[in-house]
Amino acid sequence: MKAGKSCWTCKDRKIGCDKTLPACNNCIRTKRKCAGFGIKLTWPEKYDGRRKAVIPSIYGQGCTTTTVFGPSLALDFLNTTTEDIEVSGSCDLTENPAYAQLLRLNTWTLPTLPLQGFTSDDASLLSYYEGRLARIITTVDDAHNGFRNEILPMALTQQSKASQSLMESVLALCAFHVSGPRQALRHKARALQLLNQSLQADVSEDLSAKLAACMLLCVYGVFDPTDGNWMVHLRGAKGLIGDGLPRSGTQQFISPFLRSWILYHDVLAQFSQMMSGYGSQDSGHVVLPEYTSEKTIIVGSLGCSEELMELVACINQLRGQTVFDTSLIEELRSRLENLTQNIVIKPEQQSRSQSEVIDKVRIHDTAEFYQLAALIYFRRQILQLPPKSRSIQQLVESSLNLISQMEVCTSPWPLFVVACEVHTDEQRLQILQTLKKMELHRRIGNIGVTRMIVEAFWKQQDLVVHDTAKTVMDWRNIVDMAQMTPSFI
Known part of the structure; x- marks a missing residue:
């Protein structure tokens, strides 16, 4: 045959x-x-020259090998695993979360091998900080941008161990953003060593440089998810100033930039903690911040006004309390709903580039995004409205509309607050695609951690049968914060 x-x-x-x-x-x-x-x-491993190499796409059209690919924004799946089912079935997360198998955030993949012979061009890293990083980590890039106009002069003086530590912290942050943790490790270790030597001296000496070094190391911990020490550095900065921040007229004046920078990290640290954790306070001692016109100005390092961030701090302190002062709650509600945030731009005396135009629309939208998230946070945690209530969903829809108008969302905290309240697949897809764009364009490690928590929380919501249980679910109950606290900064 x-x-x-x-x-x-x-x-x-x-x-x-x-x-x-x-x-x-x-x-x-x-x-x-x-x-x-x-x-x-057969599965061709390489282009043989006889036909175009084609990569199939979900739209039925191929992409040639010259196409540059980033993270896919086309398909997203929420894959529930057996571990998620075990977390859901181990106990009732809404009643007794203490014994649940929690989501562990720490990855601890930072290499520990010595970097012998590693050198870097410090001048290039400083240029990268001045030209790119100082713009990434602020909403308003004008003459008030302290990341450029305060941090750099302070670091360049090199007159103390604290300023030298600040310089090494700047280089570590830039090296990480450009090349990753291995290249940043030498600068980071040197920054910690110099800061420790500085702290052994008189605490009152060069306080601003010490605070700035602590806070920049805190920012490094936000950028690098394998670091896990951003809260440690924040506590160090707070320990330097004690109960309050020195203001003008005192011997050790702390600039408005440093005050607002520490405030922002402190408030979001409180947000990430359980009620009995960081910064918990009896509701009887909660005092609303004093209103001043100066606090209505949108601060670049915050993305919103200082007044709004102080009101969020009040919500943090009231969260989980069973008895409220009704007059306090009503005043807090009124101030959140009627909040005014003003844009005040102080142009640089010498513009670096005529093409670098400050985008007032983006600044306004970012500040409004924070306000919508604060209202959601207040109504869910203090008024305890159900997530599917009309009041909450209207705020969610307004927030998603704002996100759709942004080229790239730059604010993890309001995005996370909104993400915890979405319910439809379309809304979830928008959140996931927004997070992917943030990861692609900003390359900051806490965005990946944020996505991990959001997906884990959604899966637990899907596994809960009764809507009443979904109403009281808290994302903090599924995250193991014993070794690492998530940052939404």
Whole structure:
């Protein structure tokens, strides 16, 4: 019996085949294994020049090999695993979360090998900080941008261990953002060593540089999810100033930039903690911040006004309390709803580039995004409205509309607050795509951690049967914060 075509062995050898079944005589004579005559599946490993290499897409059209690919914004799946089911079934997260198997955030993949012979061009890193990083970590890039106009002059003085530590912290942050943790490790270790030497001296000496070094190391911990020490550095900064921040007229004046920078991290640290954790306070001692027109100005390092951030701090302190002062709650509600946030731009005396135009629309939208998130946070945690209530969903829809107008969202905290309240697949897809864009354009580690928590929380919501249980679910109950606290900064 003859086959209708040559065997695969003869085809590969490019010789004639007698097509004898079940094995051709050529293979038998040369003592080769006959590959047979059936269908053969192949997966080309490289472009052979005979046809265009095509990568299929979900739209039915191929992309050539010259296409540059980033994270896909086309498909997203929420994959529930057996571990998620175990977390859901181990106990009732809404009643007794203490014994649940929690989501562990720490990855601890930072290499520990010594970086012998590693050198970096410090001038290039400083240029990168001045030209790019100082713009990434602020909403308003004008003459008030303290990341450029205060941090750099303070670091360049090199007159104390604290300023030297600040310089190394700047270099570590830039090296990490450009090349990753391995290249940043030397600068980070040097920054910590110099800061420790500075702290052994008089605490009152060079306080601003010490605070700035602590806070920049805190920012490094936000950028690098394997670091896990952003809260440690924040506590260090707070320890330097005690109960309050020195203001003008005192011997150790702390600039408004440093005050607002510490305030922002402190408030979001409180947000990430359980009620009995960081910064917990009796509701009877909660005092609303004093209103001043100066506090209504949108601060670049915050993304919103200082007044709004102080009101969020009040919500943090009231969260979880069962008895409220109704007059306090009503005043807090009124101030959140009627909040005014003003844009005040102070142009640089010498513009770095005529193309660098400050985008007032983006600044206004970012500040409004924070306000909407604060209202959601207040109504869910203090008024305890159900997530599917009309009041909450209207705020969610307004927030998602704002996000759709942004080229790239730059604010993890309001995005996370909104993400915990979405319910439809379309809304979830918008959140996931927004997070992917943030990861692609900003390359800051806490965004990946944020996405991990959001997806874990959604899966637990999907596994809960009763809507009443979903109403009281708290994302903090599924995150193990023993070794690492998530940052939404």
